[in-house]
Amino acid sequence: MTQAPYIVLAAGGTGGHMMPAEAVAEILVSEGCEVTLVTDTRGNKITNAMADIDRTVLGATSHMGGGFLGKLKSLVSILLSVFQVRKLFKKHRPSVVVGFGGYPSLPAVLAARSMGIQYVLHEQNAVLGRVNRFAAKKAAFVALSVDETQRVAEGITTIVTGNPVRQLIAKMGNIAYAVPMGWGDIRVFVLGGSQGARILSDVVPAAIAALSQDCKERLDMVHQARLEDVERVRGLYQQAGVKADVKPYFDDVSAVLLRTQLVISRSGASTLSELTAMGRPAILVPLAIAADDHQLANARIVEKAGGGIVMLEDEFTAEALTSKLKKLFGDTGDLRNWSDGMRTLARLDAAQNLAHAVIQLCNNEGTSA
Numbered sequence: 309m310t311q312a313p314y315i316v317l318a319a320g321g322t323g324g325h326m327m328p329a330e331a332v333a334e335i336l337v338s339e340g341c342e343v344t345l346v347t348d349t350r351g352n353k354i355t356n357a358m359a360d361i362d363r364t365v366l367g368a369t370s371h372m373g374g375g376f377l378g379k380l381k382s383l384v385s386i387l388l389s390v391f392q393v394r395k396l397f398k399k400h401r402p403s404v405v406v407g408f409g410g411y412p413s414l415p416a417v418l419a420a421r422s423m424g425i426q427y428v429l430h431e432q433n434a435v436l437g438r439v440n441r442f443a444a445k446k447a448a449f450v451a452l453s454v455d456e457t458q459r460v461a462e463g464i465t466t467i468v469t470g471n472p473v474r475q476l477i478a479k480m481g482n483i484a485y486a487v488p489m490g491w492g493d494i495r496v497f498v499l500g501g502s503q504g505a506r507i508l509s510d511v512v513p514a515a516i517a518a519l520s521q522d523c524k525e526r527l528d529m530v531h532q533a534r535l536e537d538v539e540r541v542r543g544l545y546q547q548a549g550v551k552a553d554v555k556p557y558f559d560d561v562s563a564v565l566l567r568t569q570l571v572i573s574r575s576g577a578s579t580l581s582e583l584t585a586m587g588r589p590a591i592l593v594p595l596a597i598a599a600d601d602h603q604l605a606n607a608r609i610v611e612k613a614g615g616g617i618v619m620l621e622d623e624f625t626a627e628a629l630t631s632k633l634k635k636l637f638g639d640t641g642d643l644r645n646w647s648d649g650m651r652t653l654a655r656l657d658a659a660q661n662l663a664h665a666v667i668q669l670c671n672n673e674g675t676s677a
Contacts, residue, residue: 313403313670314342316420320351320366320412327578328432328659329408330357331472335663337361341670344402346393348412356559364396368415382411389415390422397423403670404428404448406662409437417443426673428666432471432577434605436460448669451662453577453655454609459600469662470655471581477562478656481585485647488569488640491526497564497588498531499573507593507621509537512572513544514626515633523637524550530564532556562586569643570636572629575607575618583615584653589646590616591632593624614649 315336319329329345336343345351345363352365366389369382393415405420405427407413413429420427421443429440430451436444436459444450444464452460453471460466488494500508509531516527529552533541538554545552558564565571565582571590573579583590592610594603607618619628636642655661 312340312342313667314344314400315666315670316344316346316397316402316405316416317361317408318346318405318413318416319408319410320346320348321410322350322576323354323357324432324576324578325408325410325412326351326354326357327474328430328472328581329406331474331659332406332430332663332666333358333361334475335659336666339663339667341667346396346412346416351412364393366392366412366415368412386411386415386418390418393419394423397425401425403673404666406430406666407440407443408432409440411439414439414443421446426669428669430469430472430662431457432581433602434458434577434609435600435602437602438599449665451665453581453658456609458605467661467665469665470658471577472659472662473578473581473585473656474562475659477582477585478659480562480566481587481651481654481656483566483586485587485589485644486567486569487644487647488526488637493528494523494526494570494637494640495528495530495568497568497571497573498529498533499561499571499579500532500534505574505593505595506534506537507624508572508574509533509541511624511626511629513541513548515629516550517544517548518626518630519633519637521549523634524548526637527551529553530558530568532558569640571616575603575610577602577606580606580610580653581655581658584610584650585656587647587651587654589643589650591629592616592618593621594618596621610650610653613653614645615653616646616650 317329319325345361368389369385407417407429426448429447449465451469527550531554535556542554575592575594592607594607611618
């Protein structure tokens with residue numbers, strides 16, 4: 309009897325890396341593969357992802373910030389983590405290692421490369437990230453989320469799989485978008501990514517407060533804010549007389565999106581994958597300090613497809629947002645069109661595409677051995 313493939317997924321840091329890994333893990337496990345997660349302490353705190361998957365938690369830390377000593381400490385932590393992963397791989401050698409980008413994936417990828425274990429990389433964003441650029445040359449292949457991914461060097465083997473979303477999200481992709489009609493509620497979801505976004509908490513409540521009373525009475529706001537901003541934001545909506553559910557974290561974002569007519573959010577890859585899957589129109593405010601400006605690249609793809617509009621941080625003011633919301637809520641046909649535009653970007657089969665490509669790689673290795 310052929311032994312089941314043993315596949316190690318390396319992801320951590322933020323939900324942007326962990327959610328695609330979880331979606332692929334779902335498929336791999338359903339196909340009979342043995343799956344282990346290698347993550348960092350931040351990834352380990354994302355308790356709603358891969359709770360049932362065996363995991364190894366590394367002490368690797370980011371090299372960003374901290375000056376020379378901080379970078380040196382980070383380098384040492386990554387090297388120590390490589391040795392930790394090598395010990396793990398010596399006990400149970402993987403068929404394939406799949407890295408989902410970011411520094412938490414680096415120790416597993418380096419360990420695999422040093423031991424002659426084949427590895428695959430997945431890039432969530434429209435710009436190939438630094439770790440993936442560093443490791444791409446010797447990867448079996450790099451799986452891309454979009455065709456026009458930037459900073460992919462010549463000679464790199466790539467396939468376009470899309471950015472994996474959980475099966476629950478993919479199934480919701482068939483549910484029609486409900487256009488706000490008449491004087492019914494308009495549900496707006498303010499989503500700042502897994503760590504919240506202060507600029508959204510500063511601007512959106514003020515913009516909402518400036519709308520007409522008739523419009524405010526129709527609004528049903530759901531707002532993700534940083535823990536330290538929750539009470540302030542909640543109070544601003546209350547003063548404006550607007551219904552609002554303000555929390556630092558929502559356990560089931562998909563359930564909120566299902567009843568949402570407009571999203572105001574950052575443009576991280578996982579957020580956009582869920583928005584495109586469910587056809588939710590959006591006003592996107594890219595994080596200005598994102599590495600290689602990848603959030604802007606992500607957002608421009610959505611804007612080009614007619615899925616929403618981009619507002620840069622320096623133009624994202626309460627006055628500008630109020631103006632755009634008045635137009636959207638006055639003629640909701642634009643929201644319908646944005647929903648259709650979002651759906652043109654959806655890759656509901658992305659998790660299957662990547663999982664099956666990894667399994668095929670395992671099969672080819674077994675045939676050639």
